[in-house]
């Protein structure tokens with residue numbers, strides 16, 4: 001199943017700000033692993049799809065917003081690996097479909113819209129049972145692939161990468177960060193940059209994920225969780241909120257380094273890291289910044 005994916009390249013970022021601070025900056029390009037199923041979303045899907053296959057399900061049902069990277073990746077992965085897919089989309093249908101949803105439909109995904117009130121119950125047994133009744137034998141993957149199987153895949157992101165002091169990552173639910181902490185050594189550290197406002201709540205969520213993972217019957221990781229921390233003040237007003245400063249930062253970054261950043265996740269993390277370097281927060285370190293993909297979502301910000 002993994003053979004169609006390219007190993008993610010690590011590139012050095014030549015930045016004067018970083019050089020002056022004695023910081024070596026590297027980027028891990030998960031966005032280049034596959035044209036459609038890229039970034040952290042593939043890692044979160046991998047063991048969910050394996051579980052679905054093992055239990056003989058032929059249909060995957062999952063959830064997302066109208067620009068969701070997870071919906072996009074699930075539609076493509078379903079098509080590629082022979083699953084029917086159903087996407088439960090938050091809110092009303094807008095015609096014409098945006099390019100995320102057009103892509104999902106072209107990959108064979110059936111889209112079903114539910115109102116925002118009902119969507120809030122996506123994690124409840126009640127709604128999931130109702131969906132099972134409506135759509136038959138479906139394997140349900142939570143929004144964003146954020147469960148223990150999703151976390152399991154994320155343990156593999158840094159599998160072959162050892163030589164960095166600090167790994168920086170944008171966080172939505174923290175599932176990716178939780179998984180990645182299980183592949184680092186104790187003398188390494190992870191810094192998560194929540195893209196939601198008030199991201200401190202992730203502290204508890206990540207601790208719970210780690211606790212539940214270690215208590216589960218999934219394969220035990222070789223390492224215990226490496227130290228990690230959250231830096232919560234680079235959310236730019238909240239999820240999918242951006243301003244001109246962030247947009248300009250991403251555009252300049254792409255011009256200088258020929259690396260496109262997504263505005264919702266990786267752009268905010270990069271902005272935060274560069275700002276912190278300027279402030280002297282990092283000294284004489286090697287930082288690995290993880291590009292988690294999501295570039296398809298930039299179409300939501302064309303004006």
Ligand SMILES: *Cc1c(COP(=O)(O)O)cnc(C)c1O
Nearest residue numbers: 172173174175176265292293294
């Ligand atoms: C979903 C997503 C994230 C966040 O992953 P979590 O595991 O929810 O923290 C980060 N970056 C991109 C590009 C994403 O699509």
